[in-house]
Amino acid sequence: DVKVTQSSRYLVKRTGEKVFLECVQDMDHENMFWYRQDPGLGLRLIYFSYDVKMKEKGDIPEGYSVSREKKERFSLILESASTNQTSMYLCASSFAKQPGSEAFFGQGTRLTVV
Amino acid sequence: DQQVKQNSPSLSVQEGRISILNCDYTNSMFDYFLWYKKYPAEGPTFLISISSIKDKNEDGRFTVFLNKSAKHLSLHIVPSQPGDSAVYFCAASDFGNEKLTFGTGTRLTIIP
Numbered sequence: 001d002v003k004v005t006q007s008s009r010y011l012v013k014r015t016g017e018k019v020f021l022e023c024v025q026d027m028d029h030e031n032m033f034w035y036r037q038d039p040g041l042g043l044r045l046i047y048f049s050y051d052v053k054m055k056e057k058g059d060i061p062e063g064y065s066v067s068r069e070k071k072e073r074f075s076l077i078l079e080s081a082s083t084n085q086t087s088m089y090l091c092a093s094s095f096a097k098q099p100g101s102e103a104f105f106g107q108g109t110r111l112t113v114v
Numbered sequence: 115d116q117q118v119k120q121n122s123p124s125l126s127v128q129e130g131r132i133s134i135l136n137c138d139y140t141n142s143m144f145d146y147f148l149w150y151k152k153y154p155a156e157g158p159t160f161l162i163s164i165s166s167i168k169d170k171n172e173d174g175r176f177t178v179f180l181n182k183s184a185k186h187l188s189l190h191i192v193p194s195q196p197g198d199s200a201v202y203f204c205a206a207s208d209f210g211n212e213k214l215t216f217g218t219g220t221r222l223t224i225i226p
Contacts, residue, residue, distance in 0.1 A: 004157070009155075031212055033213070033214075035216070040123070040218060041218060042118075042120075042203060042216045042217050042218035042219050043158070043203060043205075043216035043219075044216075045213055045214075045215070048212075048213050050212065056213075058213065090157055090158070092157075094212065096212060097212075101212070102148060102160040102163065103160075103214055104160070105150075105157030105158045105159070106157050107155075107156055107157050108155065108156065108157050110155075
């Protein structure tokens, strides 16, 4: 069974803290993504990686960075957490060069910044 | 600029009837479209997809229709069941870009 696993289901962090969200996939997918989901805004892409050490900005990269040192792992970093980063964060992965390839999602991390 | 739009935030349908969820897009480069279903506190799961060379794709109770000239797609669920109650997202991509662009979602409630 395919799996995308996010390290935490729920996190509460303080304003200004550095926050790491981890994601691991076991499907040997080349592509990995970080989205955030907010009411009325749907899923918005933060960052995308198509290979180890490669990354591309998505639609809302400000305040975030990412790291992909191994193919199976993609980390999202909030350099200095702020209250407007309170959200549901979703990691996904997919095969590369397969048009229309479905993305598989993790269970999500509900982050609250206080 | 929202390139994929779902104009109905919510929809209620009687069990056994047809549910129709709509999605519009503005980017004419999109050539693959997908529907995802999401339950609370879970990640989205893939439901059905369609490429721009087709105008219909069916999988059991789920059918997706694509109208390229109108830049519109719809998801039909028939018959609707209580387990179909969830948020549905449409998503789109183009051949040269492997990112999925998602709509804002429609919350479907099936009334027993």
